[in-house]
Amino acid sequence: MAVPFHFFYEEPQNHLALKEYIYKIGTFHYHWHRDLELLLLLKGEVELLNNGVRTILRPGDLVLVNPGIGHATLAREPKSIALLFRLDPVFFSDSGPGCQNMTFTLNSRMYPEQSTWYPVFRRDMAAMMLAMVKRDKMDKIAFFQSFYDVLFLLTRYYKDPDPEEKKRTQKTVEKLRMATDFIDAHYMEKLTLTETAERIGYSTNYLSQLFKKEIGVNFYEYVTRKRLREATRELDRTTKKILEVATDNGFQNLKSFNVKFKEVFGRTPSQYRELLEDIEVRDVKDYHVRYIDQSNKEIWSILERYSTYGEAEKTPAEERQGQSFPEREEIQALARILLNRTEELRKQTRNFYEKVCPESEKSTRS
Secondary structure (H helix, E strand, O other), rough: OEEOOEEEEEHHHHHHEEEEEEEEOOOOOOOOOOOOOEEEEEOOOEEEEEOEEOOOOOOOOOOEEOOOOOOEEEEEEOOOEEEEEEEOOOHHHHHHHOHOOOOOEEEOOOOHHHHHHHHHHHHHHHHHHHHHHOOOOOOOHHHHHHHHHHHHHHHHHEEEEOOOOOOHHHHHHHHHHHHHHHHHHOOOOOOHHHHHHHHOOOOHHHHHHHHHHOOOOOHHHHHHHOOOHHHHHHHHOOOOOHHHHHOOOOOOOOOHHHHHHHHHHHHOOOHHHHHHOOOOOOOOOOOOOOOOEEOOHHHHHHHHHHHOOOOOOOOHHHHHHHOOOOOOOHHHHHHHHHHHHHHHHHHHHHHEEEEEEEHHHHHHHO
16 A cells, blocks of 8 residues: 655644645645645756745755745646645744744745755755654654754744734634635635625725735735636636636636736746646646655655755755756846845945934034
8 A cells, every 4th residue: 555755743732733745746736825834846846936936946945935825836847746844833822922923034046045054954854754754653752853943943044024913813713714715606706805895794994904914915816816726727627718717717808817827827828738738747626735655765765865964965956056047037036135135235224324423423523
């Protein structure tokens, strides 16, 4: 009987729920969830769309996807395989007010200057998997050593500035679920914020704020995400014309569908459909993760190499450093980051000058 590289670990009393698995990447599976997700590419080449940013991943690359963020992966090479770690952020709630809502910035392609700890993340992710599947009995000490190492690195070096604390009640959770259920059932139709708010008994302003606060996007962006996800599935599993796919999934016309699809996926629906012929794993209606079986010796070898960081040779990503050219989108993204940082530095310099200058004038006069 086939046994996959997959485990789920839970300690309800400690609000801990996590899983890790190795799977084969195929066509776009556009989705979002409440878990924090850390992806390590083991083999192949993959296109990742994370909150509208497109990144090309190669073996050894790491990316973190924050809770509630829309994201998708697409295999650019056959048999592309990734190791995925997912953690329910409620685990952070015991760490202090607002900690459950922490977000992080980690992308080995876009932030090469943060590379110091990337090999350690690879080691710990591989070690967690090996601790759960390599022996007849779980090696709990080895597992938690690597688990807490990952959390320490994330919170110490990759945490974004503290977000505004969110207060969530059971009523809020239930009302939000009612709203998303209504959207999921009627995304093909013309949906409005007013209609949805009336359905669940909230004001339009409050529901709008609720979506932005709890899900991270506004109402209409959430509706668009749902429509795009279903549209990508129809492009795959049907022979419908592009116009039919658009109108059947709630888009008013072909132009609006093409514009939004290209904005999110970096290509037109027609170009995306052309890619599907060479991809093995498909995002069909009843999507199931295609796990890699533990009989795969190549994956065992990769895990063992990563887990012995400090003793092993350089990772493929490190060997590749300085030898490959970034994609155009990656260059643009890096340029935006540099511009933002430059603007921040200008503000800091201006504020410093405004504070120091009067004192300097006073000293000169005296």
